[in-house]
Amino acid sequence: MTTDAAAIGGMGHSVKRKEDARFLRGKGRYIDDIKLPGMLYMDIVRSPYAHANIKSIDASKALALPGVLAVITGKDLDAAGLAWMPTLMSDKQMVLPVDRVVYQAQEVAAVVATERYIAADGVALVEVDYEPLPPVIDPFKALEPDAPLVRPDREAQTNHIWHWESGDKARTDQLFNEAEVTVKEHIYLPRIHVSSIETCGCVASFDKVSGKLTVYMTTQAPHAIRTVYSLVTGIQEHKIRIVSPDIGGGFGGKVPVYPGYVIASVASIQTGLPVKWIEDRSENLQADSFARDYHITAELAAKNDGTMQALRVKTLADHGAFDAAANPSKFPAGLFSIITGSYRLDAAHVEVDGVYTNKPSGGVAYRCSFRVTEAVHTIERMVDTLAQKLQRDPAAVRMQNFIQPDAFPYKSATGWEYDSGNYPAALQKAMEKIDYAGLRREQAEKRARGELMGIGISTFTEIVGAGPSHTFDILGIKMFDSCEIRVHPTGSAIVRIGVQTQGQGHETTFAQIVAEELGLPVENITVEHGDTDTAPYGLGTYASRSTPTAGAATAVAARKIRDKAKKLAGHLLEVSPDDVEWVDYHFQVKGVPGRSVTMKDIAFAAYTNFPPDLEAGLEAVDYYDPPNLTFPFGAYICVVDIDRGTGMVKIRRFVAVDDCGNIINPMIVDGQIHGGLTMGMAPALFEAITYDENGNMQQSNFMDYLLPTAMETPVWETDKTTTPSPHHPFGAKGVGESATVGAPPAIANAVVDALSHLGVTHLDIPITPWKVYQILQEHGAAES
Amino acid sequence: MIPDDFTYAAPTNLPQVWDLLRQHEGDAKILAGGQSHIPLMKLRLASPAYLIDLRNVPGLTTLAERDGSLIIGAMVTETTLERSPLVRQRYAGIYDASAVVADPIVRNFATVGGNVAHADPANDHPAMLLALRANVTLQGSRGSRTMSLDDFMVDTFETALQGDEVLSEIRVPSPPPQSGSAYIKLERKVGDYAIAAVGAAVTLENGVCSRVGIGLTNVGPKAIRATQAETFLTGKQPDDASIRETARLAADAAQPTTDLHGPADYKRAMVQTLTARVLRLAVQRATAGGGQ
Amino acid sequence: MTQHVKLTINGRPYEADVPSRLLLVHFIREVAGLTGTHIGCDTTSCGACTVLVNGTPAKSCTLFAVQTDGANISTVEGLEQGGTLHPIQEGFYEEHGLQCGFCTPGMMMTSIAFLQENPDPTDDEIRHAISGNLCRCTGYMQIVKAVQYAARKMRDEQATPNTADSSAATATEAEVIR
Known part of the structure; x- marks a missing residue:
């Protein structure tokens, strides 16, 4: 008996998505689709100033509006001890300010009304008397001695938050002192915003009878939120239920606890009625967590023959008014020390200083939470800068300096142990696919004619799957993840996981893992997540951690079930379990293909016909503590053409060769890479958040914050190599972030390459047409 | 984003529209497609007390x-x-x-x-x-x-x-024979406003530009007619040199300011680039006979 | 100020006294209870709220319900007919044209109207047609393929006689809200 692997829908099959059935019919249940009986609506009064004292708040006109039931201010929350809440980074942040606002669009008061439109009217009627204070906008000026204090509430009366460093300073400095060649660049990665098409929101519902608070919330990490809620409010954790419904895109922006969630919960407890709060897009852009905002100075030391030796990096990180990044506790700068990338280096030293400014808090995410994008951008730009200085081909310099396939596991200069990789193979594949040699010839011909074309390479190494409990925790909670599987008597199953999908297709891929391990067809497996009352505890989905952690837990839990099933198989086949083997998705007596039982047979037996020494049922739970992180990688090559008359950059081709280890569902992985590449292109060419000198945010809607449409997005050409992770149960590595991390330097390198003959060595992203045009003009290269 | 409350009317002829405009002078706003105005209302940057929708007024869709x-x-x-x-x-x-x-x-x-x-x-x-x-x-x-x-x-x-x-x-x-017009917009993405855009209309007579029109978008307080540039090209052959000089004059007519759509100098330079390109296209269309 | 508004949504009549300022999207979501139409940006930029008004794609967050009084509205909930998915739904499913699903209803409604105008489009024409709909997940690649899938299927259906009439369901008895 053999079972068709495709019919099972296990590993490696492009199984169509289970979740699509409801989304395609408009039957998804997103946060704003939830309507509870008697539900009230909350809207938020926000500060027009980046820094101001609140002299008074007069809510009388708002309260006089029919339909307005309450106006909640910081003083109200302060009385309940809830005006502040802890951040994930051992800082605290205001839920509502008592007397001072510290960034524009900060929550100042909340209006609760019977209808959404009335709540909005109420907001317009709340009168707040502000006394503007000088804001701190430039992070460098924030460190000057006479800078105004963003956070006088802290013991340390400074805008400096923390200093972090990694690597060997003495050895690095020594190598730089002795270096034959060094290059240096100032690289700024601007503040950007995830802008999932669905904004954030919640419906808080407090049951006065049971004392239970249920909060439906756009969160990527419901369990962590429940624990934080319990710690902050003192409500027993079993009386708190966080439900993450369908989520319209997360990308890291739905990891933090936003004040609106807390205020709505308070409002529900106060009124005894459900309270809905939904952000509009301006609130989402102005006040929610942002990503990046790293001011980096990087230096690379090398030999004249191109051998890279040492990397030295100093960074100023603008964290806004609260240090509310979503990094593991011991990593204030995330996993920035992955900055040595795919290259052998004798030494590296990396420093980051975090500072407060009068801007929204964060350092959170944009499809990469842990500062890997900043690291990859830096090293990939520096390798190109070195190649340019040595007048070498950037592909050749990469090939020369790659960590070789036989060197894994490889200990990096900053202490990471890379699990596996084959960087030359990936780059070789990308170069062949795009005809690198042919493109270089074309470029030379075009350059001779005065036309501008550039080729950019990025050979990145990612670091995902946080993480091993010895190092990784959030507020002390170790970063394991979990899975619980119950096989029903008739051979179907329910799988509950501690991570939370936001479009990644977990309902399909986690079912595929179980299908593969148990031989049950994928359509007979239901995956549930997001409800803290039913799902096992987990840290949530971000930083490409779901497959490396909860995916592993799912495989291990399934294997526990298979172990028990083997005993049941022996019982049914009337042989010792030792004489039973797992072949082609079923158990058979060793060497006797005719004598076999399926998992369906076994499931029935587990409830109807089990041996006396086995307990009934077929269930397992696993809390998986990964032994190491995983290190996906890839080789991207981008070709751009530049319009000499306008400075406009057009991506002509983009080849992406990704290696994320073994793949569960190729269709979904391809989709993740397409989306990731687009979110990599967006900050490279379009998106950035900027502030004027008064701290006014300048991109407060989608008319000013430029998300690419289908017209600006090129046709992505994807391919893969497969280097399994040696420590992951099924050799997977995670893929969600890779393309967003890897794409920006490929694009930036392509533009710099197109302009390199003019002496250009670096351009900060986003690469606007006017930045390019100015260079062309300065060098007489613009079309006149 | 929720707009302020207002009173809505959809009159069925222009006299009714005029009556409403007079009755609510200063508080009324005409609603056509609303694609610019409704977002402004939702942002509460505009809060008219009366909204007069023209959708039922006949004769406005010729x-x-x-x-x-x-x-x-x-x-x-x-x-x-x-x-x-x-x-x-x-x-x-x-x-x-x-x-x-x-x-x-x-x-x-x-x-x-x-x-x-x-x-x-x-x-x-x-x-x-x-x-x-x-x-x-x-x-x-x-x-x-x-x-x-x-x-x-x-x-x-x-x-x-x-x-x-x-x-x-x-x-x-209506354009005489041998006329051509064109509009070129420089935008970073679909849906964005122009960094700059230029429209041109040209009529040729015996190889010479007998009539020239050039208009500029988003480089001043209002749409700008580049009159000096128009005058310069009128009566001349639209050759490379004359088009370049016309484009330079059009750039002189721009009054750009620095904003999110780019620095003022860049926008001025773009008027020059776009004017040259759009004139070439308009001339090409004028010469192509049927295409105008 | 309230106004009486009658709309036919997916062939079914709805009427209610609503505030003049009620946005069409809120009529659809809150009055008719059809939550498949989403709100993404509030400034006519993202297209998550796209529905068909008398067959024409419209961003329903930038229309007041009163402006569409008397109109025929089509939303995602009306696409499936008699238990059979519309070709565009099938295309999005088969080609992995969606991830989080939030932009998907608007994207499909735009595509349907487009394919009626242009039954055999190029990929570039599809990209142009959906350039008023933002997607943050897919990078648009599979959406283009999904629309091509639907185009093929719709052409095949056109070419084959005796296929089921795919026009909107006939109106059932009037339902008065409030």
Whole structure:
């Protein structure tokens, strides 16, 4: 008996998505689709100033509006001890300010009304008397001695938050002192915003009878939120239920606890009625967590023959008014020390200083939470800068300096142990696919004619799957993840996981893992997540951690079930379990293909016909503590053409060769890479958040914050190599972030390459047409 | 984003519109497609007490050539213009402009009248229509008057509409033989306003430009007619040298400011680049015979 | 100020006294209870709220319900007919044209109207047609393929006689809200 692997829908099959059935019919249940009986609506009064004292708040006109039931201010929350809440980074942040606002669009008061439109009217009627204070906008000026204090509430009366460093300073400095060649660049990665098409929101519902608070919330990490809620409010954790419904895109922006969630919960407890709060897009852009905002100075030391030796990096990180990044506790700068990338280096030293400014808090995410994008951008730009200085081909310099396939596991200069990789193979594949040699010839011909074309390479190494409990925790909670599987008597199953999908297709891929391990067809497996009352505890989905952690837990839990099933198989086949083997998705007596039982047979037996020494049922739970992180990688090559008359950059081709280890569902992985590449292109060419000198945010809607449409997005050409992770149960590595991390330097390198003959060595992203045009003009290269 | 409350009316003829405008002077706003105005209301940057929808007023959706002019009723949508063979064949510059207004869905409701009467310097039609020497017809209880678009566009968000007047139609003089027009917009992404855009209209006689129109988008407080550039090219052959000099003069006419759409110097340079390109395209269309 | 508004949504009549300022999207979501139409940006930029108004794609967050009084509205909930998915739904499913699903209803409604105008489009024409709909997940690649899938299927259906009439369901008895 053999079972068709495709019919099972296990590993490696492009199984169509289970979740699509409801989304395609408009039957998804997103946060704003939830309507509870008697539900009230909350809207938020926000500060027009980046820094101001609140002299008074007069809510009388708002309260006089029919339909307005309450106006909640910081003083109200302060009385309940809830005006502040802890951040994930051992800082605290205001839920509502008592007397001072510290960034524009900060929550100042909340209006609760019977209808959404009335709540909005109420907001317009709340009168707040502000006394503007000088804001701190430039992070460098924030460190000057006479800078105004963003956070006088802290013991340390400074805008400096923390200093972090990694690597060997003495050895690095020594190598730089002795270096034959060094290059240096100032690289700024601007503040950007995830802008999932669905904004954030919640419906808080407090049951006065049971004392239970249920909060439906756009969160990527419901369990962590429940624990934080319990710690902050003192409500027993079993009386708190966080439900993450369908989520319209997360990308890291739905990891933090936003004040609106807390205020709505308070409002529900106060009124005894459900309270809905939904952000509009301006609130989402102005006040929610942002990503990046790293001011980096990087230096690379090398030999004249191109051998890279040492990397030295100093960074100023603008964290806004609260240090509310979503990094593991011991990593204030995330996993920035992955900055040595795919290259052998004798030494590296990396420093980051975090500072407060009068801007929204964060350092959170944009499809990469842990500062890997900043690291990859830096090293990939520096390798190109070195190649340019040595007048070498950037592909050749990469090939020369790659960590070789036989060197894994490889200990990096900053202490990471890379699990596996084959960087030359990936780059070789990308170069062949795009005809690198042919493109270089074309470029030379075009350059001779005065036309501008550039080729950019990025050979990145990612670091995902946080993480091993010895190092990784959030507020002390170790970063394991979990899975619980119950096989029903008739051979179907329910799988509950501690991570939370936001479009990644977990309902399909986690079912595929179980299908593969148990031989049950994928359509007979239901995956549930997001409800803290039913799902096992987990840290949530971000930083490409779901497959490396909860995916592993799912495989291990399934294997526990298979172990028990083997005993049941022996019982049914009337042989010792030792004489039973797992072949082609079923158990058979060793060497006797005719004598076999399926998992369906076994499931029935587990409830109807089990041996006396086995307990009934077929269930397992696993809390998986990964032994190491995983290190996906890839080789991207981008070709751009530049319009000499306008400075406009057009991506002509983009080849992406990704290696994320073994793949569960190729269709979904391809989709993740397409989306990731687009979110990599967006900050490279379009998106950035900027502030004027008064701290006014300048991109407060989608008319000013430029998300690419289908017209600006090129046709992505994807391919893969497969280097399994040696420590992951099924050799997977995670893929969600890779393309967003890897794409920006490929694009930036392509533009710099197109302009390199003019002496250009670096351009900060986003690469606007006017930045390019100015260079062309300065060098007489613009079309006149 | 929730707009302020207002009273809505959808009158069925222009006299009713005039009555409402008079009754609620200063508090009333005409609603055409609403694709610019409704977002402003949702942001509460505009809160009119009365909204007078023109959708039931007959006679505002004409799109036809008549008496030597193309008549574009104020309520003609961008999509209608974009799909009109008449516009595409004989008024290619208007087609170009309608095809780059906002995005394809917005264009289904956005109207040409709204685009012009909103008087946003970033809107695409005014510059092209200036180049084509369009006139506008204003109708009010005191009668109807026609004026050049030049005179109609007063300042940012300000037009020559008086009292109870409504912009009812736009008239574009039909092009003589050997005419061509074109509009080129430089935008970073679909749906964005122009960094700069230029519309040009050219008529050739014996290889010489007998009539030249050049209009500039989003490089000043309102759409700008580059009159010196027009004058320079008029009577000249549209060769490389004359086009370059015309483009330089057009750039001189721009009054850009630095904003999110780029530094002022860059925008001025773009007017030069785009003017040269759009003139070449207009001349090419004029020379191509049928294409105008 | 309230106004009486009658709309036909997916062939079914709805009427209610609503505030003049009620946005069409809120009529659809809150009055008719059809939550498949989403709100993403509030400024006519993202297209998540796209529905068909008398067959024409419209961003329903930028129209007041009163402006569409009397109109025929089509939303995602009306696409499936008699238990059979519309070709565009099938295309999005088969080609992995969606991830989080939030932009998907608007994207499908735009595509349906487009395919009626242009039954045999190029990829570039599809990209142009959906350029008023933002997607943050897919990078648009599979959406283009999904629309091509639907185009093929719709052409095949056109070519084959005796296929089921795919026009909107006939109106059932009037339902008065409030």
